[in-house]
Amino acid sequence: xxxxxxxxxxxxxxxxxxxxxxxxxxxxxxxxxxxxxxxxxxxxxxxxxxxxxxxxxxxxxxxxxxxxxxxxxxxxxxxxx
Numbered sequence: 001x002x003x004x005x006x007x008x009x010x011x012x013x014x015x016x017x018x019x020x021x022x023x024x025x026x027x028x029x030x031x032x033x034x035x036x037x038x039x040x041x042x043x044x045x046x047x048x049x050x051x052x053x054x055x056x057x058x059x060x061x062x063x064x065x066x067x068x069x070x071x072x073x074x075x076x077x078x079x080x081x
Contacts, residue, residue, distance in 0.1 A: 004061040007077055010051050011041065018069060019046045021059055044071040051076065 008023035024039045044059045051057055056077035064070045 005074075006042070006059050006071075008042070008057065008059065010053050010055045010057055013046070013049070013052055017045060017047055017049060019044050019051050019057070019073060021057060021071070021073070023059075042071050043069045044073045045069055046073045 006021075006023045008021040010019045011022045012020040021042050021044050022039055023042060024037055026035055026037050028034070029036050042059060044057075045062070045065050051073060058074050058077060059071040060074045062070060062072045065072075
């Protein structure tokens with residue numbers, strides 16, 4: 001099974017080798033037919049402490065690294081124009 005890839009924004013880089021990434025997903029509500037935004041925070045492994053708050057990053061699913069960390073930051077997204 002392929003590993004999931006998500007894009008999001010780093011909201012915290014206070015922990016060592018860990019960043020918190022906020023991922024937003026959009027979907028159409030089944031009854032109201034309105035686009036709804038939902039966000040979720042993921043803790044991701046950042047071994048080099050390269051990423052700072054506000055960076056757009058991609059994260060990839062991995063084996064569990066700790067109790068709450070099972071994602072790895074794989075790179076920084078280019079800024080939107």
